[in-house]
Amino acid sequence: MTLTEPELIKIRRHLHQIPELALQETQTQAYLKQVIATLPQTYLTVHEDPRLQTALLVRVAGADPQRTIGYRADIDALPVTEPTTVAFRSQHPGVMHACGHDLHATVALGILSYFADHQPKDNLVFFFQPAEESQSGGKLAYDLGLFSGDYQVDEFYGLHDNPTLPTGTIGCRLGTLFAGTTEVNLTVHGKSGHAAFPQQATDAVVIAAALILQLQTIISRDIDPTRCGVITLGKVNAGTIRNVIAGTARIEGTIRGLTQDMLLRIRQRVSEVAAGIGAAYNATIDVDFTQGGYYPVENDPALTQRFITYMQHEPTVTYQETRPAMTGEDFGYLLAKIPGTMFWLGVDSPGALHTAEFQPHEAAIMAGSTRFVAF
Structure with missing residues (x-):
């Protein structure tokens, strides 16, 4: 019935x-x-x-x-x-x-x-x-x-x-x-140090700031403006106390695109930008993507x-x-x-x-x- x-x-x-x-x-x-x-x-x-x-x-x-x-x-x-x-x-x-x-x-x-x-x-x-x-x-x-x-x-x-x-x-x-979605996690590996001696450290906070700003240019400068993509970096963790230079920083975000090809293009550029920022600041940046089934x-x-x-x-x-x-x-x-x-x-x-x-x-x-x- x-x-x-x-x-x-x-x-x-x-x-x-x-x-x-x-x-x-x-x-x-x-x-x-x-x-x-x-x-x-x-x-x-x-x-x-x-x-x-x-x-x-x-x-x-x-x-x-x-x-x-x-x-x-x-x-x-x-x-x-x-x-x-x-x-x-x-x-x-x-x-x-x-x-x-x-x-x-x-x-x-x-x-x-x-x-x-x-x-x-x-x-x-x-x-x-x-x-x-x-x-x-x-x-x-x-x-x-x-x-x-x-x-x-x-x-x-x-x-x-x-x-x-x-x-x-x-x-x-x-x-x-x-849209499809991909989670992205970026871990910056620098070198910790005393706040008074920055020349002896590699500041992960400064590197993370530069990375965040540069990643935002991917959508505005690497993607066809008639198509759609989003990079949102919603979580940042770094440091333990104000007078110690952070040796590591972690950035968590999401990437969204209207086609799988778009997502793969954005992911490629995220990896390339991270590698470039790492080289420029003498640091290592790990990039991890997780999409699962969210095509x-x-x-x-x-x-x-x-x-x-x-x-x-x-x-x-x-x-x-x-x-x-x-x-x-x-x-x-x-x-x-x-x-x-x-x-x-x-x-x-x-x-x-x-x-x-x-x-x-x-x-x-x-x-x-x-x-x-x-x-």
Whole structure:
């Protein structure tokens, strides 16, 4: 039986009360299995993998399959304290669905419930994914081979809620929807010394300052101004006391770009600049990059054009072309391996994503489910 709007809202509110961090989503997975068990089972196969314990795959057998269509919904939460007094507020202190993954999972259940009751022509695979916010759950699943055999996916779809779009609005674009992200850590190795004798030391603080300023010129002078990139160095640690010259300094930051090629270009220049600054100041600078699965979300041209064309011409849908966002999403790794499309679902929240004030309008749940089912 297809889940009704009141049933979906009840499910979302229960999920909202049990938020769990990356790779800890045991209660969430158990509840998802409980809901799925209430659906007709004729066409369904539920699969778990002990190597990624909180992931859940559900296959819907098609009547005359020519392909397998994947649908991904992330299920983890964020280390955010929820201040609201609503009856369904988080019951886990310091953890909240501040990015709306409770809503993502509920929309997926709405879609799944329809096709459990109405056998599709093609096979469907629903991937309830752990660890999107950290730990690169999509990459973990792909690299472990979860999308093989009966669960091999030919094209993948997924949504992200958007607090700035009116409730139920579908947003999408050709090309990149979300930027890719890479963490960067830089460690400056100089030589400590007495504050009164700088000639006997190699001041890591001065070197770090020069490095930070020079790295900011990469975006303004090494990158095509018609394209987008960001370098943000958000954390700096150096020194122990005011009258001792620091021998080491550590800088932590993030790099963002709209294509993987852009990210690789920025990374190359960061390494080159660090080497140059190190040579100029007679110091060594270690550079460490960590990207994991947070590749740019680059939508497949043909599949995305088909999706957009449908949404533009469907009279019940309000469609809006959106600009690229510099936020990260690990669905980008899956789209780098399997063609597909990510789109926005408007939820008209008074608060932004990743804040304690994020409150999506629940009318978006049924809107997202029914519009994707129709597509």
